[in-house]
Amino acid sequence: MIYVLVLSGLLEGSIFHEPVTVFHLLFALVLWAVIVYGIEVVLKKTQKVTKVVQGEPAVLISEGKVNMEELDKNHIDLEQLRALLRKHGCYSLKDAYYAILEIDGGLSVITKSEKQVPSVLLVDEGRIDFDTLSSLDKNEAWLRSELEKLGYWDVENIVYCEWKPGEELHVFTYDDTTTSEQKLDG
Numbered sequence: 001m002i003y004v005l006v007l008s009g010l011l012e013g014s015i016f017h018e019p020v021t022v023f024h025l026l027f028a029l030v031l032w033a034v035i036v037y038g039i040e041v042v043l044k045k046t047q048k049v050t051k052v053v054q055g056e057p058a059v060l061i062s063e064g065k066v067n068m069e070e071l072d073k074n075h076i077d078l079e080q081l082r083a084l085l086r087k088h089g090c091y092s093l094k095d096a097y098y099a100i101l102e103i104d105g106g107l108s109v110i111t112k113s114e115k116q117v118p119s120v121l122l123v124d125e126g127r128i129d130f131d132t133l134s135s136l137d138k139n140e141a142w143l144r145s146e147l148e149k150l151g152y153w154d155v156e157n158i159v160y161c162e163w164k165p166g167e168e169l170h171v172f173t174y175d176d177t178t179t180s181e182q183k184l185d186g
Contacts, residue, residue: 095113
């Protein structure tokens with residue numbers, strides 16, 4: 001969104017200010033493209049910067065308990081939470097089992113009748129998420145041990161590894177991906 005706003009500002013400035021030439025506009029667009037590319041590269045390579053810039057999901061309700069600290073941190077009051085839950089067919093706080101505020105601003109809701117526990121991402125594109133591990137009272141040794149039990153020794157080859165309490169790890173490696181163009185209609 002910010003990229004689009006800055007781009008529109010560049011275009012607006014070049015259209016409505018006579019001293020700005022086409023060369024100025026092209027220079028500004030190239031510079032903006034280089035900056036955007038640089039930001040994307042940094043976000044792709046650095047997990048901590050990614051969390052600061054993009055944020056991370058916030059668990060607003062966990063196992064039926066409202067997390068007031070996360071509500072305060074995200075500036076959401078209980079009536080706003082109730083409105084968000086209603087949009088997902090959950091008409092009472094007592095019926096919500098999990099509610100997760102996603103990084104895109106959307107809300108994921110699991111009701112008590114579904115009673116599913118959301119999975120957590122432990123490895124993201126070859127990088128271990130140590131913050132998530134520590135929040136689960138787990139460590140890197142536990143993760144590597146579990147991965148080795150499943151036959152995975154190289155974390156760098158793992159696209160993602162997710163886990164739900166009570167289940168084994170779900171691992172997806174780069175060998176399981178494709179780079180070819182896929183067509184849906186033959």
